[in-house]
Amino acid sequence: MHRPPTPEAASAGGPSAVRPELSAPYARALPGAGAAVLTRLWRALAYEPLPWIAGRETGRDGLTVRLADGRRLHGPHPDPYAVTGYVGEVLLDGRPYDRPDRLVEALGVPHGPAFAAELADSVASLALSRAGQTAFGTADGPAPGDTVGPAPADGVACGPAEHPAAGWRWEQRVVDGHPYHPNCRSRPGFSVAEQLAYAPEHRPVVDLGLMAAEDCLVTGEWPKWLRDGERVLIPVHPWQVAHVLHGPVQEGFPAHPLMSLRTLALPDGPHVKTALSARLTSSVRDISVYAVETAATVSAFMESVAGRLDAPLHITRTLGAATAHSPDLAAVLRESPDQYAAPGEQIVPVAALPLTGLPERPSWLADFTRLVLTTGLRLLDLGVALEAHGQNLLVVLDGAGAPVRLVYRDLADIRISPARLARHGIPAPALFGRVVTDDETALRRKLFGSLVGGALGATAGSTAALRGALEAVAGDLPRTADRAALLGEPLPTKALTLMRLSPRTSGDLWTQLPNPLTGSGPGTPSF
Numbered sequence: 182m183h184r185p186p187t188p189e190a191a192s193a194g195g196p197s198a199v200r201p202e203l204s205a206p207y208a209r210a211l212p213g214a215g216a217a218v219l220t221r222l223w224r225a226l227a228y229e230p231l232p233w234i235a236g237r238e239t240g241r242d243g244l245t246v247r248l249a250d251g252r253r254l255h256g257p258h259p260d261p262y263a264v265t266g267y268v269g270e271v272l273l274d275g276r277p278y279d280r281p282d283r284l285v286e287a288l289g290v291p292h293g294p295a296f297a298a299e300l301a302d303s304v305a306s307l308a309l310s311r312a313g314q315t316a317f318g319t320a321d322g323p324a325p326g327d328t329v330g331p332a333p334a335d336g337v338a339c340g341p342a343e344h345p346a347a348g349w350r351w352e353q354r355v356v357d358g359h360p361y362h363p364n365c366r367s368r369p370g371f372s373v374a375e376q377l378a379y380a381p382e383h384r385p386v387v388d389l390g391l392m393a394a395e396d397c398l399v400t401g402e403w404p405k406w407l408r409d410g411e412r413v414l415i416p417v418h419p420w421q422v423a424h425v426l427h428g429p430v431q432e433g434f435p436a437h438p439l440m441s442l443r444t445l446a447l448p449d450g451p452h453v454k455t456a457l458s459a460r461l462t463s464s465v466r467d468i469s470v471y472a473v474e475t476a477a478t479v480s481a482f483m484e485s486v487a488g489r490l491d492a493p494l495h496i497t498r499t500l501g502a503a504t505a506h507s508p509d510l511a512a513v514l515r516e517s518p519d520q521y522a523a524p525g526e527q528i529v530p531v532a533a534l535p536l537t538g539l540p541e542r543p544s545w546l547a548d549f550t551r552l553v554l555t556t557g558l559r560l561l562d563l564g565v566a567l568e569a570h571g572q573n574l575l576v577v578l579d580g581a582g583a584p585v586r587l588v589y590r591d592l593a594d595i596r597i598s599p600a601r602l603a604r605h606g607i608p609a610p611a612l613f614g615r616v617v618t619d620d621e622t623a624l625r626r627k628l629f630g631s632l633v634g635g636a637l638g639a640t641a642g643s644t645a646a647l648r649g650a651l652e653a654v655a656g657d658l659p660r661t662a663d664r665a666a667l668l669g670e671p672l673p674t675k676a677l678t679l680m681r682l683s684p685r686t687s688g689d690l691w692t693q694l695p696n697p698l699t700g701s702g703p704g705t706p707s708f
Contacts, residue, residue: 296682392415415505500516570635634674
């Protein structure tokens with residue numbers, strides 16, 4: 182097994198050779214895709230602790246960023262929680278740049294050329310994703326737009342009662358990817374044909390293969406239909422087969438790709454998380470041996486903790502995990518969130534909520550904010566910090582669209598505090614490694630950075646809307662020690678651009694955003 186070199190940008194040249202009918206929509210989508218990525222980059226330049234930035238000055242006409250070499254960048258007033266592509270250009274010493282890759286090239290910063298290539302790929306891939314929506318009718322596909330998830334082609338958001346029940350259909354409506362990462366649609370290593378064949382927003386059915394492993398680590402219950410005598414059959418993604426794995430692959434089964442691309446929904450069955458050794462947004466998406474070793478223990482522990490929690494929360498169980506002692510050949514089976522919806526209810530990933538139109542209803546955003554913050558704070562007080570971003574967190578909506586319960590999936594990156602558990606008389610699970618920490622800053626970063634700086638911020642769509650929701654629910658939140666930090670201190674978020682420009686630094690890097698309630702921030706960046 183090996184990792185492939187990063188090839189030319191996946192969507193260079195557009196779709197003309199593969200899908201000629203998408204060429205014109207692709208060309209029309211490029212300017213909006215460029216603005217969407219440039220907006221995310223400008224957010225990073227405004228708030229992240231990039232070492233070549235000397236200072237920032239706010240004026241009536243926008244923000245000026247002073248570079249260490251004396252040059253100056255100028256652009257609109259940044260809204261750290263906005264999700265629309267409102268930055269059409271940025272001025273570098275008076276010269277306008279409307280392409281994020283060209284801007285980074287002009288900045289001439291360390292590791293900038295590789296990042297500029299990723300930004301170009303992100304713009305091209307996003308334009309392809311938006312162009313692909315023209316292939317779907319108004320009943321089942323959104324048209325290109327400039328929000329986290331564009332509205333359907335008729336311009337009217339589609340409520341949950343109007344949408345088919347299968348949860349994967351909601352996931353495939355999310356076109357623009359990560360709401361705040363400049364690499365929101367960067368898929369280096371994927372050709373145009375592979376994006377159309379595997380990316381969820383293009384609505385493909387993906388045929389997973391099966392690779393037999395003689396020497397295999399298995400935790401949980403690995404089903405009989407994924408065994409061949411004593412050998413374990415590991416579901417493998419076709420991209421992984423083509424680029425990374427060597428060896429015979431058996432015919433597997435069709436599945437629907439979800440937002441994360443490497444996780445797929447089996448028809449009327451569980452979700453399969455596959456190893457996919459490609460860099461998507463920030464990270465190479467394989468499955469570590471550590472994640473397989475701890476999967477069953479973490480799942481059982483979270484199921485028991487959720488039972489103690491006085492909040493409407495379901496945890497999707499990890500059914501089984503297997504690895505051939507390699508992050509390139511592994512898989513995890515999880516329950517489908519769909520089973521937690523009662524008749525008449527819908528389960529929608531938080532990233533898809535803007536598509537429903539529900540956040541625009543009076544009081545809806547406040548009701549949702551109350552539900553997620555109450556649940557997150559209570560669980561954090563017990564000793565568990567969820568990575569509750571728009572992919573991992575789902576909301577159960579009743580027949581009228583009201584948020585009534587939450588579902589959380591993918592437990593690989595939660596954090597567990599033995600000290601906090603002990604204060605509540607809860608035995609700590611037999612775990613080790615990155616999942617376990619008593620560091621208060623790390624615990625709050627994990628929850629607040631994903632939930633407020635990610636899921637809630639993107640659902641609200643602006644600082645003003647997020648401020649209104651927080652003001653409406655602040656008095657109702659649990660009176661825990663973490664509540665004061667949430668409501669009164671600058672809010673942590675991953676420094677996503679700094680991370681891409683720091684290839685020799687492992688792990689997450691962080692910065693702070695202004696707290697919508699107090700205006701405090703960004704504060705002193707920390708690492």
